[in-house]
Amino acid sequence: MRGFGNVAGAGVVAALLGVAGYAVFFVAPQEVSMGDIQRIFYVHVASAWTSFVAFFLVFLANIAYLWRRQLHWDWLAVSAAEVGVAFCSVVLVTGPLWAKPVWGIWWTWDARLTSTFVLWLLYVSYLLLRSLLPDPARRATISAVFGIFTFLDVPLVYMSIRWFRTQHPQPVIAGGEGSGLDAVMWQVFLVMWTALLALMARLVWQRYRLESLRHQVDELSFGLRAG
């Protein structure tokens, strides 16, 4: 039964990604000034939003762990953090791919690029901290505190780095006067975001199961050694 659920879940995610990919290339209109390269926007921005959702999930799991002290909250935290870092990496890779033809450079120390990079570094250091704490209960507690600190740090990172002169396009969605996305582009973007959220949920769930199995193996081998 579980095997069937896995296949079905993966099938749904694959179908969603297929639809989103088709929509990006064949449904979305061509952007006026940037041309086809703008299509990377759908993956770039949707991945960014997905990674924010994942990091928020880490924060919730961190609080839940400190409150309830049940290890499965810690499994959720590490799963969401790893998947969030993966999506954040996609943002950091697709950004330069987009920037090179449009701005003429791969990278610039602009506000949003820099703060996304710092965000990525913060969650990578969260994962590193975890990997260097041997005892599971201590690891869960300490990394939960660090995760909460990190999440609180993110708005400060964004605010402080905003002083750098910004080259990045101003927020197109909900950016204020004169900004705005074509209706079809919006729909394609939402389809892509849904697909990526489904992919994220799928990956977090798999990773969570792996963590839970690891825990069972640890318990069993500990029982064998003790017996």
Added chain:
Amino acid sequence: MSTKSPAAVAWTLPPAALAIFLRELRAEFRTRELLNTTVVFVLIIVVMFSFSLNPSAQQAREFGPGLLWLAFLFAGSLMLQPAFTRELASDTISSLRMAPIDPSAILFGKVAANFFFLTFAEWLMLPVFGVLFNVPVWPVVGPLAMVLGLGTLGVCVAGTAFSAMTAQARLRELLLPLLLLPFLAPVLVAAVDATSGLFAEVPELRFTPLKILAAFDVIFLTAAWLLFENLIEE
């Protein structure tokens, strides 16, 4: 939080934190090894920087604030290391745990002591920096003290909490700077901005970075206060 009533904690917290603070000072001034090492370390970074970029007088003025704060952050990330590893090595952490005080007194006492040490090292280095990089430090000493105070407090709050986190980790000497430096990005950006304003041809006190520094200090003092107990439990 302890089981005692908030009022009782409010009464006992300041004296307990003060006791921890004085204990840290006593321990440090017996050897002064932490202070000596930090001062020399900052000096080395300042000198190495001028080798690596070979700045002209004008450039030294431009890059000075960034360099100064990087040196302070690196120094902080090394200096804050022993705050808890020392307690573990001598197993004094269990005595601290058993002491009839609120655990946050340990945090506040240690933050205050680290703040004192790092500030001490910073002020010792400032005149040297001013001479080497041709920056007039003296005319802006008042506002500079405010920027340094707010920035250093942020470094010490986060660094002390992270020192407690990494004390039991493998590779902890590497891990603390690794956690601390990206985390302190807002402090670095805001403090460098504020210091550049003060070292400009026409010195100005910029308030926005000061607000960011103050927000950082308040947010993480509160977070550390609420969560610290989790970090020293057994």
